[in-house]
Amino acid sequence: MRQAWTIAAKDLRLRLRDRSALIVGIIAPLGLAAIFSSIFNPIEDFDFSATYAVLDEDGGPVAAQFSAVLDQFGTGTGSDIRTVETRQEAADLVDVEPFSDEEGADAAFVIPAGFSNAALSADPAEMEVITGQGGVGAGVAVSFAEQFAGELTYARIAVSSFEALGGAEDRLAAGQRALAIPAPVSLEEIEAANKQLSNKTFYAAGLAIFFLFFTVQIGVNSLLEERHAGTLSRLMAAPMRRYSIIAGKGIMAFVLGFVSMVVLIIATTLLFGAEWGDPLGVLLLVVAAIISALGIMALVAGFAKTPEQAGNYSSMVAVVLGFLGGTFFPVGQAGGLLSDLRFITPHAWFMQGLGDLAGGNVPDVLPAVGALLLFGLVTGALALGVLRKGLQP
Amino acid sequence: MKAFTIAGTNLRRWLRDRSNVFWAFIFPILLILVLGSAFGGSSDPRLGIHNEGDGPLAADLVVLLEEQPGMQVIQFESREDLVATVERGELEAGLLIPVDYDATLRQGAMTSVELVARSAEEAQAISSNVQSALTQQSVVLRAAFFVESEEVGSFAEGLETAETASMNVADVTVVVSSAGEPVGFFQLGRFDASAQQQMLLFVFLTSLTASAALIQTRRLGVARRMMSTPTPVRTILVGEGMGRFAVALLQGLFIMVGTLVFFNVNWGDPVGAAAILIVFSLVGSGAAMLMGSLFENDQQAAGLGVLLGMGLAALGGCMVPLIIFEFFAPTLFQVAHITPHAWGLEAFDVLVIENGTLVDTLPFLAILLGFAGVFYLLAIWRLRRVLTR
Amino acid sequence: MTIRANVLECRDLKKSFGDNEAVKGVGFRIAEGETYGLLGPNGAGKTTTISMVTGLLERDDGEVTVDGQPLTTASVDAKRAIGLVPQDLAIYPDLTAKENLTFFGRLYDMPSGDLKARVAEVLEIIGLTDRADDRTEEFSGGMKRRLNIGLGLLHKPRLLLLDEPTVGVDPQSRNAILESVELLSGEGMAVLYTTHYMEEAERLCDRVGIIDLGEIKAEGTRRELVQMVGQHDRIRLQATGPCEAGVEALAALAVVKEAGVRDGGIEMLVDDADQSLAQILGKVSGAGVTVTSVDVDEPNLESVFLHLTGRALRD
Structure with missing residues (x-):
């Protein structure tokens, strides 16, 4: 074991001297984190609110009811409600470029003349929504209008049934009483724990785990470099077990990965306000992630003949796993096959573990830690088999 | 002519390494497919x-x-x-x-x-x-x-x-109409915006890997040997750059045609789109030559290549549309324009959103050519220094 | 002896790297068909000199003309006349031998037809015809070295510069390399050959410049150098009979600088052992001495170097 440490120490010194580990392990992820956080944060901090125009050509009681409900909705959602006088005015308000500084509205509601009368009868009645160039605000407007129309439809059916069974009263008054009847199915809103990482944390963590694989690869690759340079024969001629060589390389790759992760965690926390969560949970996840990276990168290297080839294969594997695992884009939100497929990558487990930690406690990371360790142990065992065969000068 | 010889050899060596084919052609199309189907267009809750x-x-x-x-x-x-x-x-x-x-x-x-x-x-x-x-x-x-x-x-x-x-009893119904023509990126198809962003990102990123090739050429001593032949430094550099320029061009074309055929992505006027691609590939290869003449170690250059390739793309609007910068963070919108990506994307906007033609993109192309020119000149100056001092 | 044109002339070459003056005013000429050796230990300034001569390195001072044309780092046409064999391999590992040759041939603007024939010819010269289509990364060290040389002589340069071409090469390949250099110089090519192997310089070079610490300490044919530093051939005769008389008889010969009786024989210093040996043996036997064996010890460049610098060549 002493020899393994000697080898690890020598390699660490070499990696520090050659600045690639520094660039791949710290500078690149930190630089990208800085860029990403500057790009994505202004967007996250933005709160959605809409502006709606309403045009009442009807002037009847149902139209007044609508305006009242819309005002209530506006207050509730922090949206602006503006009353307009003509269709042209409504259309102009709506027809603006999205995100321009021009005053505009996301949608306009039009209550056409005669709507109240029609609504109070059993005849078809229509209200209108004019949308602009799309967006969430317009969608909300349509569903709001449809909800109101649905209530009216109900009231008409309820009053008609009431009349059919012999009830006789002013349709407006009866309708209002009908609307006062609560819906038989109520919606109960329940608040769930928040296990989604904030944008700042997501990109810091995603980049850290993405580049971790490259950092570990630099370590693993040194075995092939020794073979290429011929120093491997010299090591193998030394009085020690072959596993000491592999162990030495493993220790070195682990230390490289660990140091870069710790630096990244501290730096992103201090510089970009990333919230990694409980240190113990993070430590468990980081260690497990490094072990998984070690196993996978060693296995990939085992199939390569030259250091260049190993570098190529490893980058391919690391990039594909990274993208699939949702380190750059929250693949989980995509749904479907893609969001299931991501769990074949350690990256996805690492990100999920951090999310679970953010919305829970340290024990919540254990499934993710377990999955990561499983990755590491299975691929590591396979890699040992391959490397032992390949450990010939 | 010699530049073509150098470019040809560079290309031949590039093709020998099969992983390059994966990076240049298979990976980007996969990613566009995945991102397009996952996130393209649909932001519905x-x-x-x-x-x-x-x-x-x-x-x-x-x-x-x-x-x-x-x-x-x-x-x-x-x-x-x-x-x-x-x-x-x-x-x-x-x-x-x-x-x-x-x-x-x-x-x-x-x-x-x-x-x-x-x-x-x-x-x-x-x-x-x-x-x-x-x-x-x-x-x-x-x-x-x-x-x-x-x-x-x-x-x-x-x-x-x-x-x-x-x-x-008839239903009370809601009639939805829209005012004016929908414009802007809401009109873009599911893959449109992401295809253009990804194309620029990848063309630049792939070009940057050429820097490793130049560093290798230097480390192998071949660059010095070339210097001992009757070949000026600028020819060596243009040749090395041209090899990768061809790759970038081929890759961009592949992405364009592939997304056009499979996802019906709108690239606008074909002549204009081709011109943007050509000029942007030039910028990418110029940046690669500059990097290749600045760094000594190809592993370092590869790490920085990813940083620059992804970072500049992110900053330049290849991950978040520029229009969002413009609206949410005007400073960022200005910063974005230090990257060639932003100019490339704006040129595409002219073609795709405003239905412009080659002529309308000329101001953007001129700026991109400026980027390429500066990169190549700096690279030639620097390479002369490192090879003869 | 015909007067041959100088292919390379360089004067007063100077180069410093920071405070380190690597080359301090080196100059020499090489005529066509002549092989000039730069002999010196590692770090003497040989590679720096060759880099300046080939226009690869910006020089601080001095001039280089190749075939009458001045050559600087910015030169293009003048470089057509030179072929460089750099000390470190400069070949593409992922291209085949033929592809490497063809690539560099094109950089010398060789027309395709000629190039094809010439590539085949060079492959023959360097003995790699069988392996022409194999990637060079699969080659042995010696084969790579041979290709490295082949690349330098592809375009039949007027001046071939070989920078320590035999370092780390097996004896067989080394011999092949030396033979091909001899062949080329026989064809009229001017050759600049740097080495720290004294034997190579003695075997190949018509003239040798001894370089140390960035300066040429002495220059000339081997014999000139040897004489310049006052070195003589040493002849030892194992002999019986009146050795004293033999020594006295030798005093009459001008070529004999010193003679004396040592350990049952005669030992003497002479100018040129090859030419005077018969004469000497005649004199000695004339004096009644019976010679049983002759031992000639010619001073070599190693001892010249030692004499000039006070250091051994392979420090």
Whole structure:
């Protein structure tokens, strides 16, 4: 074991001297984190609110009811409600470029003349929504209008049934009483724990785990470099077990990965306000992630003949796993096959573990830690088999 | 002519390494496919549903929810799964329909469904949709409740009459129209914006890997040997750059044609699009030559290549559309324009959104050519220094 | 002896790297068909000199003309006349031998037809015809070295510069390399050959410049150098009979600088052992001495170097 440490120490010194580990392990992820956080944060901090125009050509009681409900909705959602006088005015308000500084509205509601009368009868009645160039605000407007129309439809059916069974009263008054009847199915809103990482944390963590694989690869690759340079024969001629060589390389790759992760965690926390969560949970996840990276990168290297080839294969594997695992884009939100497929990558487990930690406690990371360790142990065992065969000068 | 010889050799060596083919052609198209199908265009909120009820009313409710506009519905098999998915932010909200949904309602009693969300704000967009589906479903039931409460009939009588009334009474409907032509990126197809962003990102990123090739040429001593032949430094550099320029061009063309054929992506005027691609590939290869003449170690250059390739692309609007910068962060919008990517994207906007032609993109192309020129000149100056000092 | 044109002339070459004056005013000429050796230990300034001569390195001072044309780092046409064999391999490992040759041939603007024939010819010269289509990364060290040389002589340069071409090469390949250099110089090519192997310089070079610490300490044919530093051939005769008389008889010969009786024989210093040996043996036997064996010890460049610098060549 002493020899393994000697080898690890020598390699660490070499990696520090050659600045690639520094660039791949710290500078690149930190630089990208800085860029990403500057790009994505202004967007996250933005709160959605809409502006709606309403045009009442009807002037009847149902139209007044609508305006009242819309005002209530506006207050509730922090949206602006503006009353307009003509269709042209409504259309102009709506027809603006999205995100321009021009005053505009996301949608306009039009209550056409005669709507109240029609609504109070059993005849078809229509209200209108004019949308602009799309967006969430317009969608909300349509569903709001449809909800109101649905209530009216109900009231008409309820009053008609009431009349059919012999009830006789002013349709407006009866309708209002009908609307006062609560819906038989109520919606109960329940608040769930928040296990989604904030944008700042997501990109810091995603980049850290993405580049971790490259950092570990630099370590693993040194075995092939020794073979290429011929120093491997010299090591193998030394009085020690072959596993000491592999162990030495493993220790070195682990230390490289660990140091870069710790630096990244501290730096992103201090510089970009990333919230990694409980240190113990993070430590468990980081260690497990490094072990998984070690196993996978060693296995990939085992199939390569030259250091260049190993570098190529490893980058391919690391990039594909990274993208699939949702380190750059929250693949989980995509749904479907893609969001299931991501769990074949350690990256996805690492990100999920951090999310679970953010919305829970340290024990919540254990499934993710377990999955990561499983990755590491299975691929590591396979890699040992391959490397032992390949450990010939 | 010699530049072509050097370019040809560079290309030949590039092709010998099969992983290059993966990076240049297979990976980008995969990514565009994945990102396009996952995120392209659709920003509709997602509602997960777990239906424990087995009656027709419960099933109807699910159908009504699925018919709601502006919302995606995903069914879940277990409550835990649904809640966990909501907690992780992979759904905006989850809806739980209870096991006795049908039975309770048929008895004339009230019931409730649960809407799980991480915050009231997030539930908002979806709850109005859910509410309107519930309203639609409960019309007849609610009318029966009304009949009962008005004491003109029993609940059962009410149900029967309301059923009949619902056939005879017309629905109050909502007519949706849109004012003016939809413009801007809302009009873009599912893959359009992402295809252009990815194309520029990859063309630049792949070009930057050429820097490693130049560093290798230097480290192998071949660059010095070339210097000892009657070949000026600029020819060496242009040749090395041209090899990768060809790769970038081929890659860009591949992405353009591939996305055009398979996803029907709109690239605008073909001549204009080709011109942007050519000029942008020049910029990429110029940046690579500059990097290749600045660094001594190809591993370092590869790491920095990823940093620059991804970082500049992110900054230049290849990950978040420039229009969003413009609206949310004007400073960032200005910063974006230190990258060639932003100019390339704006040139594409001219073609795709404004239906412009080559002529309209000329100002942007001129700026991009400026980038390429500066990169190549600096690279030649620097390479002369490192090779002869 | 015909007067041959100088292919390379360089004067007063100077180069410093920071405070380190690597080359302090080196100059020499090489005529066509002549092989000039720069002999010196590692770090003497040989590679720096060759880099300046080939226009690869910006020089601080001095001039280089190749075939009458001045050559600087910015020169293009003048470089057509030179072929460089750099000390470190400069070949593409992922291209085949033929591809490497063809690539560099094109950089010398060789027309395709000629190039094809010439590549085949060079492959023959360097003995790699069988391996022409194999990637060079699969080659042995010696084969790579041979290709490295082949690349330098592809375009039949007027001046071939070989920078320590035999370092780390097996004896067989080394011999092949030396033979091909001899062949080329026989064809009229001017050759600049740097080495720290004294034997190579003695075997190949018509003239040798001894370089140390960035300066040429002495220059000339081997014999000139040897004489310049006052070195003589040493002849030892194992002999019986009146050795004293033999020594006295030798005093009459001008070529004999010193003679004396040592360990049952005669030992003497002479100018040119090859030419005077018969004469000497005649004199000695004339004096009644019976010679049983002759041992001639010619001073070599190693001892010249030692004499000039006070250091051994392979420090």
